[in-house]
Amino acid sequence: MAFAERATMDESPLSETPSRKEIDPRTALPRRNENLDGSTHGRKQEYTVSIYDIRRMQMLLEIQERGTIIAAAEALSLTPSAVSQQIATLEKETGTALLQRIGRRVQLTSAGLIVVESARSILRELDRMQTSVANLTGEPAGRVRLAIFQSAAFALLPAALTYLAEHAPSLTLQVLQIDPETGTSLTRSREYDMVLSEAYPHHHIPEYPELHSELLTEDPLSLIVPSTSTITSIEEAHALPWVLEMEQNTSRSWALNQCRTAGFEPVIRYSANDMITNSNLVKAGFAVTIVPGFILSSLSTTEGLRIVELPGKPCRKIFTAVRRESAANPAIAMVREALHHAVKVAFGEHEADGGRQGRD
Secondary structure, three states, rough: OOOOOOOOOOOOOOOOOOOOOOOHHHHHHOOOOOOOOOOOOOOOOOOOOOOOOOHHHHHHHHHHHHHHHHHHHOOOOOOOOHHHHHHHHHHHOOOOOOOOEEEOEEEHHHHHHHHHHHHHHHHHHHHHHHHHHHHHHHHHHEEEEEEHHHHHHHHHHHHHHHHHHOOOEEEEEEEEEOOOOHHHHHOOOOOOEEEEEEEEEOOOOOOOOEEEEEEEEEEEEEEEEEEEOOOOOHHHHHOEEEEEEOOOOOOHHHHHEEEEEEEOOOOEEOOOOHHHHHHHHHHHHOOEEEEEEHHHHOOOOOOOEEEEOOOOOOOOEEEEEEHHOOOHHHHHHHHHHHHHHHHHHHHOHHOOOOOEEEEE
């Protein structure tokens, strides 16, 4: 699915002609201000027009999205100095300033805004072109880059990869485990082609018009306690130690709200971003926690755990999101199909029904 950064030219030498010296195909055509012999005598001086590098335009787009060169560089997995150098080159190509500093942030100039809007159109056309070419054969092939968060990777990746190996042997899935927010950013910036995202109940997630989102499944959320515990509700867990994810995680803030709604502030004795680790602490009798069904389906055994339903039987919604122009690409469609299959493996057939409904 990734586009080549640049096209390569066939540089095999042309056949020699007795009356002419050998021609280098890279310089076979004269510049606009040169005669055929390379001289400029008798010709009016003209200037060539640069073709701007798409990658540099993409960097400028990221800077506009994030407000700083440092944040843009982080999203693109580059150093800030590398991004600055590329933007400086783009400014030389355009012949004008594209950025201006305002405090610690940077802002696009009028010329920069024009370049960014053009970049968006060009990148959309590239996606559209690639989808059209892929649909000529209809065969899912090439590479799809998937950004996926931890609990979904635990529950879905093995079955999805097995499905792809059987049904799309010409397709390669490249996977990055990362939080949904960063994964969404990488998909928008074309570093990745698809992201798995989550939406906890009553928790707003931003929607982007350039992305096509599709519901994958609803993942039930439950309180888990040691099997020796006698509690039957979250209210009864007020005096027990808790283990939750780190503070920047949506799952933690949602669990805290559940506890506060039940009338208490939990004693958070342990914090870890690995839900498998958290579940093992519960098994060992040291804590209680709230986990999604993806984690329960990934455990080698639930022995030592007891599941306590939460009020209203809440679920988090799991979505796949891709750039809108690539949604009809056979490779993208096949990866989505493989993920639907993986949900069925994890939860059973009835859990995946209706999982193909789109959300624009």
